[in-house]
Amino acid sequence: PRRVVVVGAGMAGVQTAVALREQGFTGTVTMIGAEPHQPYDRPPLSKAVLLGKAEGSAFDVDFEALGLELRLGCEALALRPEAHVLDTSAGPVPYDVLVLATGAEPVRLPGTEGVPGVHLLRTLDDAERLRPVLAEQHDIVVVGAGWIGAEFATAARGAGCAVTVVEAADRPLAGALPAEVAAPMTAWYADSGTELRTRARVERVEPGAVVLDDGTRLPAGAVVVGIGARPATAWLAGSGIALGEHGDVLADDHLRTSAPQVYAVGDCASFPSRRYGERLMIHHWDNALQGPRTVAANIVGPGPAVYDPVPYFWSEQFGRFVQYAGHHRHADTTLWRGDPTGPAWTVCWLREGRLVALLAVGRPRDLAQGRRLIESGTPMDAGLLTDPSRPLKAA
Numbered sequence: 097p098r099r100v101v102v103v104g105a106g107m108a109g110v111q112t113a114v115a116l117r118e119q120g121f122t123g124t125v126t127m128i129g130a131e132p133h134q135p136y137d138r139p140p141l142s143k144a145v146l147l148g149k150a151e152g153s154a155f156d157v158d159f160e161a162l163g164l165e166l167r168l169g170c171e172a173l174a175l176r177p178e179a180h181v182l183d184t185s186a187g188p189v190p191y192d193v194l195v196l197a198t199g200a201e202p203v204r205l206p207g208t209e210g211v212p213g214v215h216l217l218r219t220l221d222d223a224e225r226l227r228p229v230l231a232e233q234h235d236i237v238v239v240g241a242g243w244i245g246a247e248f249a250t251a252a253r254g255a256g257c258a259v260t261v262v263e264a265a266d267r268p269l270a271g272a273l274p275a276e277v278a279a280p281m282t283a284w285y286a287d288s289g290t291e292l293r294t295r296a297r298v299e300r301v302e303p304g305a306v307v308l309d310d311g312t313r314l315p316a317g318a319v320v321v322g323i324g325a326r327p328a329t330a331w332l333a334g335s336g337i338a339l340g341e342h343g344d345v346l347a348d349d350h351l352r353t354s355a356p357q358v359y360a361v362g363d364c365a366s367f368p369s370r371r372y373g374e375r376l377m378i379h380h381w382d383n384a385l386q387g388p389r390t391v392a393a394n395i396v397g398p399g400p401a402v403y404d405p406v407p408y409f410w411s412e413q414f415g416r417f418v419q420y421a422g423h424h425r426h427a428d429t430t431l432w433r434g435d436p437t438g439p440a441w442t443v444c445w446l447r448e449g450r451l452v453a454l455l456a457v458g459r460p461r462d463l464a465q466g467r468r469l470i471e472s473g474t475p476m477d478a479g480l481l482t483d484p485s486r487p488l489k490a491a
């Protein structure tokens with residue numbers, strides 16, 4: 097191919113462009129990004145950038161030196177795969193190969209569209225709007241006790257705000273972790289002085305207050321909604337590109353879409369995992385780093401490269417460093433290393449005697465060792481595994 101066009105200039109889009117050059121691609125690479133800002137990294141938005149400890153989080157990439165063309169403030173509106181043309185707000189863009197990397201959009205709380213004082217946290221603009229809110233030390237209500245909700249609550253407590261987190265499920269991270277693993281995390285909220293209200297739903301947001309379905313009125317100088325994200329793929333309607341039930345672009349194990357010469361990577365896509373025997377949609381940073389290397393390899397050739405990662409992510413919340421590697425299912429065996437009421441512990445998930453996933457709190461060495469054991473699929477000795485004083489290794 098002579099001309100690669102990448103839609104979306106976030107982590108996955110930028111990494112695709114960089115990987116193309118690293119792997120020797122000499123043709124034209126054009127990145128189309130809807131946001132006006134120089135491409136930036138998102139994890140710092142709920143951490144250092146939010147607290148004003150870092151000005152921004154622009155990627156340290158010299159686009160000009162790499163010969164990568166950036167078209168910012170330009171939105172992809174439609175795709176015509178038969179014609180090999182992308183329609184954008186700045187007109188049609190022809191391509192030989194197209195890479196979809198439009199990421200995800202936060203889910204809004206119904207009825208709060210355009211309501212002043214209700215915030216999302218996905219973009220640099222969102223984080224910049226929230227900084228003064230923290231500085232003014234308002235009472236803050238966070239909706240959703242997921243990863244974003246926990247990280248935002250941590251920052252807001254750190255800034256001296258009174259924080260209440262409202263969660264519809266009976267525990268934090270209900271979508272990601274089983275009850276017994278989330279249980280010790282519930283205490284983190286209380287320890288940090290954050291009020292966590294589980295089994296609670298927002299009925300409506302009024303000026304200065306959030307009203308719950310049981311009639312409780314929570315004072316709220318600001319409301320931050322963190323109830324999940326959906327692939328940003330609405331613009332692909334009518335293109336013929338196959339989408340999954342969550343709007344995810346259905347990629348194959350080479351990260352190819354249903355249209356010829358069109359790939360998809362990062363938060364906007366899902367792919368079949370050979371390793372785990374199911375389709376995965378991953379909304380984490382490492383997937384937007386690793387996937388692009390496979391896409392670039394498949395564009396540059398020679399042979400098809402398969403994408404089959406051990407997924408990985410981290411979160412920094414309530415003074416803890418939380419890391420997860422792999423992918424577990426409900427039926428997998430759960431084993432503990434260490435005391436979950438203490439500052440550092442690990443949970444391992446085994447399937448047929450092999451490690452398939454682990455969650456490490458303040459135990460980065462467990463994470464590093466476990467990740468390799470998941471990768472290799474080595475049989476484990478459950479008895480040795482549960483002793484936190486021994487290194488995590490095979491029998």
Ligand code: FAD
Pocket residue numbers: 103104105106107108109128129130131137138139140141142170171172173197198199200217218219244328331361362363364378379380381382384408409410411412
């Ligand atoms: P995105 O980063 O969403 O980038 C997609 C880009 O495409 C966006 O800039 C968007 O404007 C643009 N775009 C969308 N539609 C169009 C269109 N039609 N035309 C042109 N451009 C378009 N992960 C972790 O593992 N650890 C963390 O601690 C962590 N913290 C996070 C904190 C926050 C606040 C957020 C929001 C995410 C965090 N993540 C974290 C997740 C991680 O940042 C994402 O998985 C990663 O950004 C995905 O990269 P992406 O390029 O696929 O999508």
